[in-house]
Amino acid sequence: MDTDFIKATYIATRPDRDPEELAENIAREQSLELTRSLIPEPIAERLLGRILSVTELDAQHWQLELRYPAELASGQVGQLLHLVYGNVSFYPRIRLVDLALSETLLAALPGPAAGIPGIRAWTGIDDRALLMTVLKPRGSDPADLARLAERFAGAGGDIVKDDQNLVEREIGEFRKRITLCSEAIDNASQKSGHQCLYLPHVAGSGSHLHHQLDHVAQLGLGGVVMCPWVVGLETAATAAREHGLMWLAHPAVAGVFTEAADHGIATPVLLGTLVRLAGADISIFPGSGGRITSHHASDEAATCAALAGPLGTLRPSLPCTGGGKTLEQAPEIARQYGPDCAVLVGGDLIGRGEGLESAVRDTVARFGSVSGGTGTVSPG
Amino acid sequence: MDTDFIKATYIATRPDRDPEELAENIAREQSLELTRSLIPEPIAERLLGRILSVTELDAQHWQLELRYPAELASGQVGQLLHLVYGNVSFYPRIRLVDLALSETLLAALPGPAAGIPGIRAWTGIDDRALLMTVLKPRGSDPADLARLAERFAGAGGDIVKDDQNLVEREIGEFRKRITLCSEAIDNASQKSGHQCLYLPHVAGSGSHLHHQLDHVAQLGLGGVVMCPWVVGLETAATAAREHGLMWLAHPAVAGVFTEAADHGIATPVLLGTLVRLAGADISIFPGSGGRITSHHASDEAATCAALAGPLGTLRPSLPCTGGGKTLEQAPEIARQYGPDCAVLVGGDLIGRGEGLESAVRDTVARFGSVSGGTGTVSPG
Numbered sequence: 073m074d075t076d077f078i079k080a081t082y083i084a085t086r087p088d089r090d091p092e093e094l095a096e097n098i099a100r101e102q103s104l105e106l107t108r109s110l111i112p113e114p115i116a117e118r119l120l121g122r123i124l125s126v127t128e129l130d131a132q133h134w135q136l137e138l139r140y141p142a143e144l145a146s147g148q149v150g151q152l153l154h155l156v157y158g159n160v161s162f163y164p165r166i167r168l169v170d171l172a173l174s175e176t177l178l179a180a181l182p183g184p185a186a187g188i189p190g191i192r193a194w195t196g197i198d199d200r201a202l203l204m205t206v207l208k209p210r211g212s213d214p215a216d217l218a219r220l221a222e223r224f225a226g227a228g229g230d231i232v233k234d235d236q237n238l239v240e241r242e243i244g245e246f247r248k249r250i251t252l253c254s255e256a257i258d259n260a261s262q263k264s265g266h267q268c269l270y271l272p273h274v275a276g277s278g279s280h281l282h283h284q285l286d287h288v289a290q291l292g293l294g295g296v297v298m299c300p301w302v303v304g305l306e307t308a309a310t311a312a313r314e315h316g317l318m319w320l321a322h323p324a325v326a327g328v329f330t331e332a333a334d335h336g337i338a339t340p341v342l343l344g345t346l347v348r349l350a351g352a353d354i355s356i357f358p359g360s361g362g363r364i365t366s367h368h369a370s371d372e373a374a375t376c377a378a379l380a381g382p383l384g385t386l387r388p389s390l391p392c393t394g395g396g397k398t399l400e401q402a403p404e405i406a407r408q409y410g411p412d413c414a415v416l417v418g419g420d421l422i423g424r425g426e427g428l429e430s431a432v433r434d435t436v437a438r439f440g441s442v443s444g445g446t447g448t449v450s451p452g
Numbered sequence: 453m454d455t456d457f458i459k460a461t462y463i464a465t466r467p468d469r470d471p472e473e474l475a476e477n478i479a480r481e482q483s484l485e486l487t488r489s490l491i492p493e494p495i496a497e498r499l500l501g502r503i504l505s506v507t508e509l510d511a512q513h514w515q516l517e518l519r520y521p522a523e524l525a526s527g528q529v530g531q532l533l534h535l536v537y538g539n540v541s542f543y544p545r546i547r548l549v550d551l552a553l554s555e556t557l558l559a560a561l562p563g564p565a566a567g568i569p570g571i572r573a574w575t576g577i578d579d580r581a582l583l584m585t586v587l588k589p590r591g592s593d594p595a596d597l598a599r600l601a602e603r604f605a606g607a608g609g610d611i612v613k614d615d616q617n618l619v620e621r622e623i624g625e626f627r628k629r630i631t632l633c634s635e636a637i638d639n640a641s642q643k644s645g646h647q648c649l650y651l652p653h654v655a656g657s658g659s660h661l662h663h664q665l666d667h668v669a670q671l672g673l674g675g676v677v678m679c680p681w682v683v684g685l686e687t688a689a690t691a692a693r694e695h696g697l698m699w700l701a702h703p704a705v706a707g708v709f710t711e712a713a714d715h716g717i718a719t720p721v722l723l724g725t726l727v728r729l730a731g732a733d734i735s736i737f738p739g740s741g742g743r744i745t746s747h748h749a750s751d752e753a754a755t756c757a758a759l760a761g762p763l764g765t766l767r768p769s770l771p772c773t774g775g776g777k778t779l780e781q782a783p784e785i786a787r788q789y790g791p792d793c794a795v796l797v798g799g800d801l802i803g804r805g806e807g808l809e810s811a812v813r814d815t816v817a818r819f820g821s822v823s824g825g826t827g828t829v830s831p832g
Contacts, residue, residue, distance in 0.1 A: 104589040105617060107799045115591035144590070146619040148656050150682045154616065154704050158682070161707025162744045162775070209484040210524070211495035236534065237485060239526040276528050278690040302530045302538070304684015310658040324534050327541025328708045328716050336708050364542045395542070419487045 076142040080156045081170035084134045085334035095123045095136040101159050142177040149350040150306025165334040171341045178384030182309050182351035186318045187387030194269050194294050195230050201406035201439045206418040208235035214249040218256035225268035226260035227432035233297050234273035236322045243283045254291050271320050273297040285315040294318050301325040309350040321352035331367045339371040344378025354390040363396025380412050399431050403438035456522040460536045461550035464514045465714035475503045475516040481539050522557040529730040530686025545714040551721045558764030562689050562731035566698045567767030574649050574674050575610050581786035581819045582794040585801050588615035594629040598636035605648035606640035607812035613677050614653035616702045623663045634671050651700050653677040665695040674698050681705040689730040701732035711747045719751040724758025734770040735759055743776025760792050779811050783818035
């Protein structure tokens with residue numbers, strides 16, 4: 073067995089067959105998908121998935137540790153996803169809970185082109201958590217969205233993202249809106265002396281997607297928002313990079329993977345490891361305490377670690393907790409997560425009306441006062 | 453309210469709040485994602501999702517019928533998926549079970565470029581179910597895969613697809629393999645007088661994906677296999693079409709949507725309606741009785757109807773049942789589904805050894821003898 077491998081750990085809940093047999097079935101299903109007797113020995117030797125361990129955890133749960141040859145990922149994060157959870161997604165009660173890759177494979181996958189260092193370099197903020205807001209609702213006059221962006225940036229906010237509902241069918245309308253927002257943020261940043269990062273949402277596919285990315289790059293913006301579970305993780309992994317842009321991964325639709333108790337892929341693997349391997353510079357995940365709270369909210373610390381902790385020589389992705397957080401919650405979140413995180417506050421900030429600027433200034437100041445703190449959720 | 457709309461029907465199991473409130477929350481979350489009081493009235497009037505009905509089905513289940521303005525799909529099947537199941541994927545126990553679109557929106561989405569008529573025109577088989585096989589395992593010498601393809605095609609098999617594990621990192625290797633297989637199938641088809649359709653698997657993203665599609669088109673092949681839940685439904689919707697190719701949607705990873713009892717998206721909507729809207733000419737879904745059997749196997753008839761039944765002016769997609777079917781099962785499946793289906797037999801066919809040709813001839817003959825039968829699962 074060579075040293076270039078993928079180790080996948082699954083939890084089987086109330087296994088529907090003998091756990092050893094189940095482990096062998098999954099290893100074969102995911103690697104070569106053929107009856108064992110029909111696989112020629114040299115191919116089995118080189119490419120068949122193997123069992124590392126089968127462990128009873130309790131009366132209902134078994135842990136299955138499998139090892140696949142790295143070659144099967146074909147150097148693509150999409151095929152990696154396919155390899156570890158393609159057909160097995162139709163098996164009952166099998167959840168992928170951990171994923172470890174050899175150094176060679178880690179080096180072959182994209183990983184963030186910029187990551188936390190790139191975002192800190194762009195914003196000039198090197199020692200505290202970052203405050204992010206979102207431009208919404210869809211249907212607004214672009215000038216109104218630009219005004220919201222300008223007020224946030226002018227008050228010292230760090231990152232403005234488009235709502236993932238903001239999509240134009242006509243590229244001209246997209247250009248008009250993001251040009252307005254970009255100019256507004258630039259003006260505000262020049263006045264405040266603090267460069268706010270604006271991330272427009274790009275959607276669609278083929279040439280339409282690339283025209284949007286082209287325009288974002290032409291405006292000199294730093295990056296974009298993409299929904300990898302809508303446009304495809306594999307597509308997201310290369311689209312922004314081909315235009316020299318950073319990208320933020322929005323978790324829309326990802327709940328189908330993460331939210332079941334005994335099926336799917338655990339949040340730290342999906343919105344942590346896989347999204348980081350795909351090169352997301354920022355990953356939003358729903359933490360606890362907001363309008364949207366993951367069923368597995370206790371995974372927060374592990375998700376942060378998967379995004380920003382050691383992973384071969386890959387740059388760290390910036391963890392961002394979202395899902396309807398309030399300004400009041402933000403400093404406590406920053407304290408818990410440590411400085412290497414972003415907190416997304418949308419509706420609660422928009423709802424401040426005339427008090428928006430002071431709320432931003434106050435929150436950022438409170439982030440500052442906790443920088444370097446001993447974050448209990450910090451992946452450090 | 454205008455007439456251009458999307459009607460989404462959800463089942464809420466043990467709703468975590470008052471069902472009327474839950475319906476309002478989902479309608480708002482999915483459309484404008486903002487506190488109601490912060491949405492300006494003209495925008496709410498035009499773009500806010502609305503409740504059509506909230507119905508108690510039994511002590512545990514409520515049916516929520518919502519209506520979204522078609523404008524929110526932005527003419528993209530990816531944004532349609534996002535609209536009907538983006539953030540709500542993180543809500544507990546909400547399953548999308550039905551999706552109906554206005555005629556205007558149906559006309560704006562891709563739909564199959566060829567569909568069943570195109571596949572029948574290619575193969576020259578206009579009155580019976582089609583037999584499909586798969587080239588595997590990965591790691592085989594391309595000449596061995598070509599020989600398997602040639603034997604199947606020479607015996608009168610209808611469609612050969614690549615295994616979705618077949619991926620080359622180097623475009624040259626991809627070209628070499630599919631050229632060999634294509635030539636072998638052409639030779640066999642010329643001898644047998646029956647044109648077998650060869651669908652190579654294309655994977656990856658960006659220019660790498662398009663180089664593969666380019667080469668498939670240059671060889672004069674009819675189409676490709678893509679995994680829309682890996683490369684992205686939105687990406688799949690345009691990639692093959694941009695090269696004038698048909699495409700088969702493989703369901704890898706889709707089990708995260710379909711297999712939960714009370715969460716995700718029902719198979720007829722996901723592997724039926726959505727995949728057809730995205731333009732898949734063939735959709736594979738795991739039916740019952742094979743190695744992989746969906747938890748919701750009783751959805752088979754509805755999935756066939758969603759793929760091949762009336763849907764605006766969209767061409768029908770060919771339903772294909774897979775998941776480890778045997779040759780022995782195939783004629784009975786064709787009888788149940790009616791003539792407008794394909795049956796995928798992989799390992800069982802490869803395992804026939806010297807008897808492969810006679811098994812193919814026999815199965816196709818038995819398909820023929822049931823053509824025009826009164827299929828009980830036929831979407832007619």
